[in-house]
Amino acid sequence: MSGQSLLAPGEITPIRSVPGNIRRPEYVGKPAPAPYAGPEIQDADTVERMRIAGRIAAQAMAEAAKHIAPGVTTDELDRVAHEFMCDHGAYPSTLGYRGFPKSLCSSLNEVICHGIPDSTVLRDGDIVNLDVTAYINGVHGDNNATYLCGDVDEESRLLVERTEESLSRAIKAVRPGRQINVIGRVIESYAKRFGYGVVRDFTGHGINSSFHSGLIIPHYDSPHATTVMQPGMTFTIEPMLTLGTHQYDMWDDGWTVVTKDRKRTAQFEHTLVVTETGAEILTLP
Secondary structure: OOOOOOOOOOOOOOOOOOOOOOOOOOOOOOOOOOOOOOOOEEEEEHHHHHHHHHHHHHHHHHHOOOOOOOOOEEHHHHHHHHHHHHHHHOOOOOOOOHHHHOEEEEEEEEEEOOOOOOOOOOOOOOEEEEEEEEEEEEEEEEEEEEEEEOOOOHHHHHHHHHHHHHHHHHHHHHOOOOEEHHHHHHHHHHHHOOEEEOOOOOOOEOOOOOOOOOOOOOOOOOOOOOOOOOOEEEEEEEOEEOOOOOOOEEOOOOEEEEEEOOOOEHHHHHHHOOOOEEEEEOOOO
């Protein structure tokens, strides 16, 4: 594995402004979102609006990823995604969500998820996860991917490649009539082939007009995830695989989650809708 030094918090720049004509999610300016009381199964109009949100989120993430290179700060990646979403009439869903101060999450190397963009400078050999969610027309679209920065060691490169493959396999397992735990079963069985840890405490989630609806999508074979998938259900799958333990520590910022053994971790995510025959990915650029 890469011999890079461990990460440390950088300086966070002031909160970026969003044009006043862009609709905000209800939670902006509040300590927490209102509990979601709506259905997990969405009508055709909601799904179509989610396709638009998902496409903008995917495009914003791709635009930010073009700037991944040694010497670039994670704050610069945040700026690119923020401006792209605002230019397309979307609100960056993470901005102001439970007080999160930025428009995407940037999670490098040993950071499992929820890293805050700051003055941290990308180094040759880093792996960089970007998590971007867009809110437009009253709904959210959420996606993330892990990218290679410069010359990445083989162990890390394979972790990234296999984490993406685990997401692909999980999506193919989605079928109406199946219990949600089939998703985690597929991911966990694939990860075990390589001795990877599967993060248990951070999961996929229901998504629609609510950023996190309350529906939980575990990435391991949970006996409790017995909800049956039905056409029109919308949720994310976002496996987080590690080179070591699935256990974690959290930085003092209350957001940044790192592996307890500080070994590297990768993540990929799409927003999906269950169809009559499988799943449609809503976060395609």
